[in-house]
Amino acid sequence: MQPQPATDAMPLLEAISVSKAFGVFKALQDISFSVSDGEFVSIVGPNGAGKTTLVNVVTGLLRPTAGEVRFLGRDIAGIGPVELARLGMSRAFQLVNIFPALTVRETLAVAIASRLRRVSNPFRSLQRDSVMQADAVRVAEVLGLRSKLDKVASKLSQGEKKLLDIASAFALNPAVILLDEPTSGVSTGEKHAIMEVLVTAAKAAGVRAIVQVEHDMDLVERYSHRIVALQAGSLLANMAPDAFFADPAMISAVVGTRPKL
């Protein structure tokens, strides 16, 4: 990752003065931040701070009440998930989100078929499509699921399901990947392993930036390049992790209401 002068590098993903209201409730107020090439950005904040709403807005699922969301220079407000995937942003969810009866290979092939636009001819063979098959193996390899290719998703361990969920997001070859608590519901032991796999995989797969929502401050401190902190729908901080964790006020604002177990 070559650090580029901030002036001429166009951000990959940019939220400009974004606000979102649900009726009278202001979920987000005037939030601006951007994600550049090579960055790992963590969105943090106590429960109810607006993290999920922010993610929904910057992935084009929700249209902001005011402000603009740009991805690769394009306005993506409210474009919806299919178009988002096509433009090169993929998203993995907080809860494990799999296709229970499909194998790992098939799960990856779903995303690959979308990316390579293989679905318009309903008579095309999936099995004999060597490009698709090789690509499924490549993605599985990158996320350490190679040996599980023919296993049915519902039979995987919890950690493997999480990896599969993330792998199918990688299979879209996205420029930016957005992860909503990638390690939630996973044992502490597995958390770091998953994060390591994820970061290595992102580099190998050519993912240009990662944005994650995360509660675990150890993981946030260890992997992020920048922290976007929210509090009651407003931007509290947008800074490097050293600066963030050096400020006790920041830490108490973010984790104070949610004591660590």
Next chain:
Amino acid sequence: MIRLNGLWVLFALIAVMALLPLVASPYVLLLMLPFVGYGIALLGFNLLFGTTGLLSFGHALFLGVGAYTAAALTSKFGILSFEIILVAAALISGLVSLVIGMLCVRYTRIFFGMLTLAFGMLFHSFLFKFYAITGGDQGMRVLRPLLLGMEWRGGKTAFLTGPFYYYALMLFALLGLAMWRMTQSPFGLHLRAIRENAGKAAYVGVEIFRMRLSAFVISAVYGGIGGTILAITTGLADPELAYWTHSGNLVFMAVLGGSGTFAGPAIGALAFVVLQDFVMAITQYWRFVMGGVLVLLVIFMPQGLAGTIELLLIRRDGEG
């Protein structure tokens, strides 16, 4: 380990049917024709139900469209070529399903089921009430078609159990092959992804609406073709073909055979046709018996006939 390939199971079934005229009576062969009609319709029905996860309670509508297309073409327009009838039935059911599908596939589960049921009932009332066009409860006659442009000079039973029987079986095999290709394609994979988890599917680029609509239209085309075979067999396009209980029978056949397997619904169609014929011959309370069978089936064999056999094979291989 034996890997049961659904296409070969279907082909084996069709091969047995092809040998049947050597041993079976015309009565049995005439019973097998509705099976072929239902078998084709069920292949389509299961693309929607088993593969995509959408349960239609109005699918008989498309069998009705196919049957009435055959009736209108043969007895009103004097078009007797079976090939033209098939293409017309496929096109018309495809178009009708495109319009209905655009309204229905935005919904899933019970809402989808209810909407398809409603459209089925609308179409049935249209057939029933518009006497001048459809013949009302009398239905419309379906004349004997020309196969590959050739006229059959023999009797009706000889036509149905001879050339038409083999023609219908060939069609069944071809449409079975086409359906197999579809279920094994990236297109079929996207349909399964929608069935498994539509919310996630959208985030990996699956166009939910377009895919569901495609499955709906394809299943309707198969239904329309199945309907023409049924109508030619009986020589009549009858409003009962589109009645909601007939849609219920299609669901019954799919469940009976096992919607989780490729050949299951076709096997269900065969079992249904044979069972119904058998039970009707011994008691006038046949609906009661059929209902009882359905109850027992859902409780004890929720995977259906084919699904249960597959499970047994897997279990045996697992232990062996």
